[in-house]
Amino acid sequence: MSIPATATGVATVAPATRRRRLPRWWFAAALVGVLAALSLLQIITGAEDLASSGTISATIIATVPIMLAGLGGLWSERAGVVNIGLEGMMILGTWGAGYFGYHHGAWAGVLGAILMGMVGGLLHAVATVIFGVDHIISGVAINIIALGAVQYLASLTFVDLPGGGQTQSPKIDDVPTITITSIGDHLQTVEQKDIFFISPVAALGRALVTNLSLLTLISLLLLLVTYWLLWRTAFGLRLRSCGESPAAAESLGVHVLRYKFVAVLISGGLAGLAGGFLVMVASSNYRDGQTGGRGYIGLAAMIFGNWRPGGLLAGAGLFGYTDTLGLRQGGDSVHALLLAVAIIALAVAIWQARQGQQRVAVVTGFTALLVGAVYFAIDEVPSDFVTMTPYVVTLLVLAFASQRLRMPAADGQIYRKGSAG
Amino acid sequence: MTNARILKLVLGVASAGLALVAAFAITSLVLIIAGDPVGDVWSTILTVPETRNLANIINNATVLYLSGLAVAVGFRMNLFNIGVDGQYRVAAFTAAVVAGEGWLPGYLNTALAILAAILVGGAWAGIAGVLRATRGVSEVISTIMLNFIATSIVAYLLREVAVREEGSNNIGTKIIPEGSRIPGFAIGDGPGTEIYGFLFIALLVGFLYWFVLNKTRFGFDLRATGQSTTAAVASGVSVKKMTIIAMLVSGGVAGLVGLPILFGDAYTYGSTFQSGLGFAGIAIALLGRNNPIGIALGALLFAFLDEQSNKLQILVGVAPEIVAITQGVIVLTVVISYELVRRYGVRLEQQHVARALARPGSDKPEEVSA
Numbered sequence: 001m002s003i004p005a006t007a008t009g010v011a012t013v014a015p016a017t018r019r020r021r022l023p024r025w026w027f028a029a030a031l032v033g034v035l036a037a038l039s040l041l042q043i044i045t046g047a048e049d050l051a052s053s054g055t056i057s058a059t060i061i062a063t064v065p066i067m068l069a070g071l072g073g074l075w076s077e078r079a080g081v082v083n084i085g086l087e088g089m090m091i092l093g094t095w096g097a098g099y100f101g102y103h104h105g106a107w108a109g110v111l112g113a114i115l116m117g118m119v120g121g122l123l124h125a126v127a128t129v130i131f132g133v134d135h136i137i138s139g140v141a142i143n144i145i146a147l148g149a150v151q152y153l154a155s156l157t158f159v160d161l162p163g164g165g166q167t168q169s170p171k172i173d174d175v176p177t178i179t180i181t182s183i184g185d186h187l188q189t190v191e192q193k194d195i196f197f198i199s200p201v202a203a204l205g206r207a208l209v210t211n212l213s214l215l216t217l218i219s220l221l222l223l224l225v226t227y228w229l230l231w232r233t234a235f236g237l238r239l240r241s242c243g244e245s246p247a248a249a250e251s252l253g254v255h256v257l258r259y260k261f262v263a264v265l266i267s268g269g270l271a272g273l274a275g276g277f278l279v280m281v282a283s284s285n286y287r288d289g290q291t292g293g294r295g296y297i298g299l300a301a302m303i304f305g306n307w308r309p310g311g312l313l314a315g316a317g318l319f320g321y322t323d324t325l326g327l328r329q330g331g332d333s334v335h336a337l338l339l340a341v342a343i344i345a346l347a348v349a350i351w352q353a354r355q356g357q358q359r360v361a362v363v364t365g366f367t368a369l370l371v372g373a374v375y376f377a378i379d380e381v382p383s384d385f386v387t388m389t390p391y392v393v394t395l396l397v398l399a400f401a402s403q404r405l406r407m408p409a410a411d412g413q414i415y416r417k418g419s420a421g
Numbered sequence: 422m423t424n425a426r427i428l429k430l431v432l433g434v435a436s437a438g439l440a441l442v443a444a445f446a447i448t449s450l451v452l453i454i455a456g457d458p459v460g461d462v463w464s465t466i467l468t469v470p471e472t473r474n475l476a477n478i479i480n481n482a483t484v485l486y487l488s489g490l491a492v493a494v495g496f497r498m499n500l501f502n503i504g505v506d507g508q509y510r511v512a513a514f515t516a517a518v519v520a521g522e523g524w525l526p527g528y529l530n531t532a533l534a535i536l537a538a539i540l541v542g543g544a545w546a547g548i549a550g551v552l553r554a555t556r557g558v559s560e561v562i563s564t565i566m567l568n569f570i571a572t573s574i575v576a577y578l579l580r581e582v583a584v585r586e587e588g589s590n591n592i593g594t595k596i597i598p599e600g601s602r603i604p605g606f607a608i609g610d611g612p613g614t615e616i617y618g619f620l621f622i623a624l625l626v627g628f629l630y631w632f633v634l635n636k637t638r639f640g641f642d643l644r645a646t647g648q649s650t651t652a653a654v655a656s657g658v659s660v661k662k663m664t665i666i667a668m669l670v671s672g673g674v675a676g677l678v679g680l681p682i683l684f685g686d687a688y689t690y691g692s693t694f695q696s697g698l699g700f701a702g703i704a705i706a707l708l709g710r711n712n713p714i715g716i717a718l719g720a721l722l723f724a725f726l727d728e729q730s731n732k733l734q735i736l737v738g739v740a741p742e743i744v745a746i747t748q749g750v751i752v753l754t755v756v757i758s759y760e761l762v763r764r765y766g767v768r769l770e771q772q773h774v775a776r777a778l779a780r781p782g783s784d785k786p787e788e789v790s791a
Binding site for chain 2: 082084123127131132133134136137138140141142143144145146147148149151152154155156166293296297299300303382384385387388392394395398399400
């Protein structure tokens with residue numbers, strides 16, 4: 001913490017492309033904006049479920065595992081190790097939660113998930129940091145190993161238990177939840193009055209005081225802790241310097257390999273916890289194939305969020321929200337969202353035109369018209385397209401905002417000790 | 422320099438052997454820790470397969486071989502095509518629809534369907550190629566996204582065009598007419614000993630892979646770009662163009678992956694069509710060191726492990742998924758042992774040169790002492 005404040009600029013501001021940075025309160029502003037927009041949309045289109053407390057609750061539960069996986073990706077990639085093995089580490093976490101959760105109670109399940117994820121992280125760290133294996137190859141291998149290992153372990157440990165089997169564990173105790181009935185009831189009355197903006201805020205409040213799992217709170221806390229550790233401490237600065245310029249870091253006396261090793265271990269632990277969350281909060285037992293590619297989605301959310309915690313949460317929220325809509329007869333809701341997308345795209349097109357980017361503006365404007373036409377042409381969006389939405393959005397963000405995204409400069413590069421020369 | 426070539430071959434085989442031994446050792450360790458009978462597991466897996474099992478092994482290897490080739494095309498150009506999985510599902514679905522409609526008679530229909538599969542697989546991968554070339558988007562991430570998108574699109578389209586399979590709740594595309602199927606050939610008596618006729622197409626693709634990459638200007642450019650972008654640019658290669666073409670070719674080969682099953686066994690693309698063949702392809706391409714014969718051996722090994730492990734549950738009471746651990750560990754040990762053996766080879770060569778220079782009659786031996 002004795003590092004001068006200017007030194008933290010290493011990670012966020014490249015010298016040639018100094019840009020305006022988002023103000024500190026952007027996240028709160030975005031949340032208010034999203035709630036207001038959803039509320040307006042609810043009133044215009046009559047899609048009731050867009051911002052109900054049920055939707056918000058489900059969104060939170062769908063968001064947290066993606067966020068945790070993304071957080072795992074953040075730790076490792078900030079230290080310069082690409083972690084495509086998040087999926088495998090999550091899978092290991094689901095078994096850890098199932099096994100330890102059943103035998104030793106809910107909190108042991110949480111610890112078990114973290115530990116099993118760390119086993120995956122350890123494997124990745126040994127392969128990439130010590131043996132210098134290509135990060136992607138190691139990640140792919142871990143995903144293959146983890147899937148096989150967990151299926152093997154499940155048939156070894158769950159088959160003889162009551163209610164267990166080759167593909168699922170017995171039911172596990174829940175992590176304690178918080179419910180404040182008095183506040184919740186008041187908020188419910190407000191929510192049901194359908195007042196612009198006030199009702200969605202009440203719905204959000206109600207979702208936060210009704211059956212809120214402690215694990216959700218812990219996870220959000222971990223996001224804050226990560227931000228503080230990585231961006232506000234000397235430890236974090238050193239860790240990030242390993243991802244930006246390991247040779248420079250080593251020449252300044254940072255144990256690059258040790259930092260990378262620790263970062264990947266923590267990454268594994270967080271991914272494991274993400275798997276644990278799926279087992280203990282999103283459902284109540286281990287099931288085969290439970291992760292459903294959420295490790296990859298977490299990675300996408302992190303990239304969507306430009307390798308920053310706040311952006312990562314926004315990305316995870318987007319995935320979580322569309323995921324939820326897909327499950328809750330979202331065809332209607334997503335149909336309503338199309339209108340919003342069309343209007344936003346139109347606004348962006350006008351803005352781009354005024355910025356002098358005529359060609360891009362034409363493309364965006366055309367997209368806006370197309371989406372608008374689809375909105376009026378159909379009554380409901382097929383559920384497959386709902387589930388597809390976040391991936392398409394990520395792809396579009398990568399395609400159109402890739403110039404604004406900035407990954408750690410030495411991300412994915414293999415570093416050998418002594419390269420500082 | 423035949424000695425050097427022999428040495429290279431020996432080292433290559435040795436590194437693959439080392440990787441396998443290490444992978445088997447680690448798997449055994451897992452079995453011991455879990456308290457499963459190690460000896461019984463290996464003696465079950467390492468038996469000579471029966472004819473029926475052999476047919477299964479060769480059939481699965483055919484599919485895995487194509488998947489490995491698809492990934493290897495990308496590897497040669499330093500591109501990571503994680504999206505073989507999505508590409509082959511989109512392509513197999515298209516081929517199933519085209520073949521099922523039967524616009525053309527007999528084998529013309531088959532050829533049209535195969536062509537459609539190659540084009541669609543290539544186009545699907547091409548999206549990632551274009552994004553990489555024009556917008557600098559990592560092909561790893563974009564192909565992962567495209568895998569998920571492929572799942573949704575195929576699921577949606579399948580429900581649009583599907584007909585219900587007789588006697589089950591599964592839905593699938595129209596059954597391919599008999600005249601357009603690719604006949605297999607039996608290697609033994611009784612049912613289940615047929616080998617996909619598509620095997621020959623796969624072997625042809627393997628030959629083309631070798632020929633195009635090693636014997637043509639295009640292949641040289643592709644490998645050059647993969648090994649050194651700057652050198653390629655200096656010799657007049659457009660890296661952007663090569664990136665897109667490599668992804669198109671990789672995706673085109675990936676488009677073939679599902680077809681042996683489609684034309685030789687399933688005859689329809691249904692909701693239960695085999696998935697997950699793409700990731701095995703990555704492992705196999707690595708194991709085979711992007712060499713067409715190496716990939717074939719890798720595919721046979723993976724198919725062998727898969728098939729032989731099926732008996733584990735019944736005979737020894739061990740979950741067959743244990744071989745997935747072996748397969749995953751092989752990927753890691755292969756990469757590590759290639760690196761170790763490569764360093765060993767370099768050292769051998771240095772010693773060889775040093776000895777040659779130190780021999781009486783040659784002057785200045787101190788030049789290589791550093």
